[in-house]
Amino acid sequence: MNKTEITFLFERRRAVSSGILEAAGTTFLLLIAVRWFHADEMSKALVAAGGSIGLMVSPLVVALVTYYQMTISSAASRLAVIGAVSFFVAALFPSLPVFVLSTAIAMACSAAGIPLLTQMYQENYPEKERGRKFARTVMIRILSAAVFSELAGRFLSAYISYFRWLLVVFGLAFVFAAWCLARCPSSLLIQTEGSHPLKAMRYVREDRLFRRTLICWMLLGFANLMMNPLRVEYLANPKYGLVLEISVVALLIGVVPNIARLIMSPVWGWLFDHMNFFALRVVLNLGFIIGIGTFFASSSMTGLVLGSVVYGIANAGGDVAWSLWVTKFAPPDRVADYMSVHTLFTGIRGVIAPVVAFQLVRGMTNAADFAVLGWISGGMILVASLLLLPEIKFGSQGKKTPALVEEISE
Numbered sequence: 024m025n026k027t028e029i030t031f032l033f034e035r036r037r038a039v040s041s042g043i044l045e046a047a048g049t050t051f052l053l054l055i056a057v058r059w060f061h062a063d064e065m066s067k068a069l070v071a072a073g074g075s076i077g078l079m080v081s082p083l084v085v086a087l088v089t090y091y092q093m094t095i096s097s098a099a100s101r102l103a104v105i106g107a108v109s110f111f112v113a114a115l116f117p118s119l120p121v122f123v124l125s126t127a128i129a130m131a132c133s134a135a136g137i138p139l140l141t142q143m144y145q146e147n148y149p150e151k152e153r154g155r156k157f158a159r160t161v162m163i164r165i166l167s168a169a170v171f172s173e174l175a176g177r178f179l180s181a182y183i184s185y186f187r188w189l190l191v192v193f194g195l196a197f198v199f200a201a202w203c204l205a206r207c208p209s210s211l212l213i214q215t216e217g218s219h220p221l222k223a224m225r226y227v228r229e230d231r232l233f234r235r236t237l238i239c240w241m242l243l244g245f246a247n248l249m250m251n252p253l254r255v256e257y258l259a260n261p262k263y264g265l266v267l268e269i270s271v272v273a274l275l276i277g278v279v280p281n282i283a284r285l286i287m288s289p290v291w292g293w294l295f296d297h298m299n300f301f302a303l304r305v306v307l308n309l310g311f312i313i314g315i316g317t318f319f320a321s322s323s324m325t326g327l328v329l330g331s332v333v334y335g336i337a338n339a340g341g342d343v344a345w346s347l348w349v350t351k352f353a354p355p356d357r358v359a360d361y362m363s364v365h366t367l368f369t370g371i372r373g374v375i376a377p378v379v380a381f382q383l384v385r386g387m388t389n390a391a392d393f394a395v396l397g398w399i400s401g402g403m404i405l406v407a408s409l410l411l412l413p414e415i416k417f418g419s420q421g422k423k424t425p426a427l428v429e430e431i432s433e
Contacts, residue, residue: 026146026147026208027147027148027149027156029206029207029208030143030144030147030148030207030208031148031159031160033203033204033206033207034160034203035159035160035163036199036203037160037199037200037204038160038161038162038163038167039163039167039196039199040167040196040197040199041164041167041196041200042163042164042166042167042168042170042171043167043168043171043192043193044106044193044196044197044200045164046168046172046175046277047126047130047193047196048073048074048130048133049168049251049276049277050172050176050255050272050273051172051175051179051189051273052070052126052130053067053070053071053252053255053256053259054179054255054259054269054272054273055122055183055186055189056070056119056122056123057255057256057259057260058179058183058259058269059183059184059186060119060122062119062123064381064382064384064385065378065381066119067252067256067381068252068377068378068380068381069123069127070122070123070126070127071251071252071381072127072373072374072378073126073127073128073129073130073131073134074130074133074134074373075134075248075369075370075371075372075373075374075376075377076127076130076131076134076370076374077130077131077132077133077134077135077137077370078134078135078137078366078367078369078370079366079367079370079371079373079374080131080135080370081134081135081136081137081138081362081363081366081367081370082138082221082223082364082366084098084135084136084138084139084363085138085139085212085223085359085360086222088139088212089211089212089213092211093211094209094210094211095139095140095142095143095209095210095211095212095359096139096143096204096205096206096207096208096209097204097205097209098136098139099136099139099140099143099204100200100202100204100205101201102132102133102135102136103132103133103136103197103198103200103201103204104198104201105128105129105132106128106132106194106197107194107195107197107198107201108194109125109126109128109129109132109194110125110126110129110190110191110193110194110197111190111191111194112125113125113129113187113190114187114188114190114191114194117186117187129193129194129197133197134366134370137346137366138358138359138360138362138363138365138366139359141346141347141349141350141359141362142209142212142359143207143209144156144347144350145350145355145358146209146210147208147209150350151296152296153296153347153350154291154292154293154294154296154343155289155292155293155296156292157292157343157346157347158288158289158291158292158293158295158342158343159289159292161284161288161292161339161342161343162285162288162289165284165285165288165339166281166285168277168281169277169278169281169282169285171277172273172274172277172278172281173274173277173278175189175192175273176270176272176274176277176278177270179269179270179273180268180269180270212359213356221367222360223357223360223361223363223364226353226357226360226361226364227364232414233352233353233361233364235410235414236348236352236411236414237364237365238410239304239407239408239410239411240365240368240369240407241368241372241407242403242404242406242407242410243308243311243403243404243407243408244368244369244372244373244376245372245375245376245403246311246315246399246400246401246403246404246407247311247315247400247404248372248373248377249376249377249379249380249396249400250319250380250396250400252377252380252381253319253380253381253384253393253396254275254276254318255272255276256381256384257319257390257393258271258272258275258276258327262388263387263388263389263390263393264389264390265322265390275327275328275331276331279328279331279332279335280331280332280334280335280338282335283331283332283333283336283338283339284335284336284338284339284342285339286339287335287336287339287340288339288342288343290339291340291342291343291344292343294340295340295343295344295347299415300344300348300351301411301412301414301415301417302415303340303344304344304348304408304411305408305411305412305415306340307337307340307341307344308337308404308405308407308408309408310336310337310340311337311338311401311404312401312404312405313333313337314330314331314332314333314334314335314336314337314338315330315334315397315400315401315404316330316394316397316398317329317330317333318330318331318334318397319393319394319396319397320394320398322390345369348365349361349362349365383396384396
C-alpha cells in the first residue's frame with residue numbers, strides 16, 4: 024500500500040476512538056461535573072475548555088516537534104499516551120479537583136496535535152481527494168460518537184456512581200488512537216528561521232487574507248464555543264425547569280446532531296473539494312445561526328430536536344472547513360505553521376468563551392434567558408459572515424500564486 028492508503032486505513036480505525044473522545048468532551052465530562060460533582064461555574068468552564076487549552080499550546084507543540092525532529096505521527100501518538108494516563112488518573116482518584124485537572128489535560132492532548140495531523144493530511148492525501156477522504160473518517164467518528172453517546176447515556180442514567188468506568192473507556196480510546204497514529208507514515212517538519220514557538224504569527228502580519236479570515240473565525244468561533252457547553256447546562260441543570268433524564272440529554276446533544284452530521288459529512292466533503300471556500304463558509308454560518316437560535320429558543324422536544332438537527336448539519340461542514348481550510352491557502356510546507364496559528368486563536372476563544380458563558384448564566388433562573396444568549400451568538404456569527412463576503416473572490420484560487428499574493432497583501 025502507498026502512504027495515502029496506509030494513512031486512510033489507520034485514520035478510519037482511529038476515528039472510532041476519536042468519536043468516543045468527542046462524546047467525552049462535548050457531553051459526558053460536563054454531565055459528570057454537573058450531575059455527580061455538582062461543580063461550580065469555574066470548574067465546569069475549565070472542563071469545557073480542556074480541548075481549547077490544547078489548541079492554545081499547539082504552536083508550542085509544533086515548535087518542539089520541529090526542534091527535536093520527531094516525525095509527525097510519532098509526536099501525535101505520544102500526546103495520545105499522555106491523554107490516556109490523564110484519564111486513568113481521573114478514574115483512580117475521583118475528586119473534583121483531580122477530575123477537572125486530569126480531564127482538562129486529557130482533552131488538551133486530544134487537541135494539541137491537530138496542526139500535526141493537518142500537515143500529515145497535506146502530505147499524504149491528494150489535494151482533489153483531501154476533503155472526501157477526511158469526510159469519510161469523520162463519518163466513522165460521528166457514528167462512533169452517536170452510538171457511544173446512546174449507550175453511555177443509558178449507562179449513566181442507571182449507574183451514574185460508576186462514572187469512573189467511563190473514564191477508563193476514554194483512556195483506552197486514547198491508547199488505541201496512539202497505536203493507530205504510530206503506524207501512519209509521516210515526515211519531519213521543516214525547520215525555519217527562529218525557534219520561538221510563536222514564530223508562525225508573522226504570517227498573520229504578512230498575509231492579509233489569512234488575517235481577515237482569522238478575524239471572522241474569531242467571531243464565529245467565540246459565539247459557537249460560548250453556546251456549546253451551555254447545551255448541557257440548559258438541558259441537565261434542574262434549575263432551568265427542563266428536568267431531563269441523562270439519557271435524553273445524551274440523545275439531544277450526542278445522538279441527534281451526530282446522525283445529521285453522519286448523513287451530511289460526505290456532502291460537505293465533496294463541496295469543500297469543489298466549492299468556493301468562503302461561499303461555503305457563509306452557508307455554514309447561516310446554518311449555525313438557525314441551529315443555535317432554534318435550540319435555545321425552545322423548551323419543547325420538537326424544537327430541541329429540530330435545533331439539534333440543523334446544528335448537526337452545519338457542524339458536519341464545520342468539521343471539514345475548520346480542519347482543512349489552511350490546506351487551500353497555505354504554502355504546502357507551511358500548513359502546520361498556518362494551522363498552529365489558527366488553532367492558537369481557536370484555543371484562546373475556546374478558553375475564554377466557556378468562562379464568559381458560565382458567568383453569564385450564573386444569575387439566570389429560567390430557560391427563556393438562554394434564548395437571549397442564543398440570538399446574541401447568532402448576531403456575532405452574522406457579522407462574521409458579512410466580513411467574509413468581500414473575500415469570496417479569493418475563495419476558489421487555492422494556493423498562493425505570485426499575482427494573488429500581491430493582490431491580497433495590498
